[in-house]
Amino acid sequence: MKKSQLLSCIFMGLGQIYNKQYLKGIMFMLIEIIALINIPNFAKAFWGLYTLGEVKFHYVNGRAVFDHSIFLMLKGLIAVLLLILVMILYIFNVKDAKNYAEKGIKRTSFKDVLDNMFPYIVLTPGLLSIMFLILLPIIFTVLVAFTNYSAPYHLPPRNLVDWVGFQNFKDLFKMDIWNNTLKGTLKWTIIWAFLATFTSYFGGLFLAMLINSQEIKLKKLWRSIFILPYAIPGLISMLVMRLMFSGPGIINDILEKIGLQRVDWLTEPLNAKIVLILINLWLGAPYFMALMTSILTNIPKDLYESADIDGASFLHKFFHITLPLVFYSTTPLIIMSFAYNFNNFMLIYAVTDGGPVNPDYRYAGHTDLLISWIYKMTVEQQQYHMASVVTMLIFLIIAPAIAFFFTRTRSFKEEDLIQ
Known part of the structure; x- marks a missing residue:
C-alpha cells in the first residue's frame, strides 16, 4: 500500500497533502471533520429512523412535547444518504491518493487543481439533485409502505407511527x-x-x-x-x-x-x-x-x-x-x-x-x-x-x-x- 493511500485511509485528505495537493487535501479534511462533528446528529437521526419516536403528544408546563414520526423518518433517511455520500467520497479520497502517487506527477497550482476537479464540481449539483429530489422521495414512499401512517390513529403529531413490516x-x-x-x-x-x-x-x-x-x-x-x-x-x-x-x-x-x-x-x-x-x-x-x-x-x-x-x-x-x-x-x-x-x-x-x-x-x-x-x-x-x-x-x-x-x-x- 502506498504511503499516501495509507494516510488517506487514516484521515481523509492526509494522502493528498502528502502528495502536495494541498487544496484538495484541505477539502477532504473539512468533509471528514464536519462528518465527525455531526456524529451525535447522525446517531440521533438513525435512532429516529429506527424507532420513529417514543414520546407521545402531551403538554409540559403548557408546552406541547412530542416526537413527530414522519419528520424523524425524513431526518434519518437524509442522514443515511449523507453517510453514503461521505463513504463514496472517502473511497474516492483513498483511490485518488493512490493513483496520484503512482503517476508521480506533482501539480500544486490552483489552476491545475481546478482543472482536475472541474468535472466533479459541475456534476455535484446534479448528483445532489438526484439524491434529494428523486431518490429521497422514492425511498421515503417505500418506507411509508412498511408503516401504519394513516388516519385516524397513526397520524402525527398527535399520534406516533410504527413499523409494521409487510402487514x-x-x-x-x-x-x-x-x-x-x-x-x-x-x-x-x-x-x-x-x-x-x-x-x-x-x-x-x-x-x-x-x-x-x-x-x-x-x-x-x-x-x-x-x-x-x-x-x-x-x-x-x-x-x-x-x-x-x-x-x-x-x-x-x-x-x-x-x-x-x-x-x-x-x-x-x-x-x-x-x-x-x-x-x-x-x-x-x-x-x-x-x-x-x-x-x-x-x-x-x-x-x-x-x-x-x-x-x-x-x-x-x-x-x-x-x-x-x-x-x-x-x-x-x-x-x-x-x-x-x-x-x-x-x-x-x-x-x-x-x-x-x-x-x-x-x-x-x-x-x-x-x-x-x-x-x-x-x-x-x-x-x-x-x-x-x-x-x-x-x-x-x-x-x-x-x-x-x-x-x-x-x-x-x-x-x-x-x-
Whole structure:
C-alpha cells in the first residue's frame, strides 16, 4: 500500500497533502471533520429512523412535547444518504491518493487543481439533485409502505407511527375489500391505458391519411381544424365535456329533441368509461395526427407506385407499406403514451372524479385508475400507508414493462429507417 493511500485511509485528505495537493487535501479534511462533528446528529437521526419516536403528544408546563414520526423518518433517511455520500467520497479520497502517487506527477497550482476537479464540481449539483429530489422521495414512499401512517390513529403529531413490516401488503392482497379494489382498478387501468393509447393512435393515423390523400383539397385548413383540440388547454376541454355529458347537459338535450331518451353518461359505469375513451380520443388524436403527417410525407412514393403496378389494393398497401413504416417510427412513442395513459390522473379527476360510486371498492369508484385511487387515499382519506403500497406496485408494473418493450423495438436497436 502506498504511503499516501495509507494516510488517506487514516484521515481523509492526509494522502493528498502528502502528495502536495494541498487544496484538495484541505477539502477532504473539512468533509471528514464536519462528518465527525455531526456524529451525535447522525446517531440521533438513525435512532429516529429506527424507532420513529417514543414520546407521545402531551403538554409540559403548557408546552406541547412530542416526537413527530414522519419528520424523524425524513431526518434519518437524509442522514443515511449523507453517510453514503461521505463513504463514496472517502473511497474516492483513498483511490485518488493512490493513483496520484503512482503517476508521480506533482501539480500544486490552483489552476491545475481546478482543472482536475472541474468535472466533479459541475456534476455535484446534479448528483445532489438526484439524491434529494428523486431518490429521497422514492425511498421515503417505500418506507411509508412498511408503516401504519394513516388516519385516524397513526397520524402525527398527535399520534406516533410504527413499523409494521409487510402487514400492509398482506392486507392489500388478503382483505376482500382491499383486494377487490386493487383487482378492479388494476384491470380497468390496463384496459383504459390500452384503449386510450390505440384509439388516439389509429384515430390520428386515420386523420393524417385522410388529409394526405390526393382527393382532399385545402390540406392546411383541415390540419388547422383538427389540431384545435390539442391547441386548447386540456383541462378546459375536459371540464366542457363534463358539462356536455352531464344529466342536464347539451348531449341529452339533443337526444330529447330527436325523440330519444336521456342517457346517464356519467352515472352509469359502462357509459362513463365510454365517455372517457371518447374524450381522450378527442384530446389525443390531433397529437398523433400531426406526428404521423410528417412521417407519411417521408415514405418513399416509389413504394406505392410499385404496389400500384402490382395491382395492390388500398388495404394491401396500408397493411404492408404504410402501417409497418409508421409503426416502426412511432413504437417508442406508443410505449410512452401507454405509460402516460396508465397514470392519466387529470382526465379521470376532471370528468368523472372516479365515479360512479362502487360500494365494493375501498376509497375508489368505477372509473378510478390506480393513480386516482392513490390520490383519494392520500388527499381525501389520509391512508398514506396503503397509498405507498399501491405506488410501489405501479412502479413495479410500469418501469420493467417500459424498459422491456422499449429496448426491444426495432427503432431503438437500429439507426436507419430502412436497412
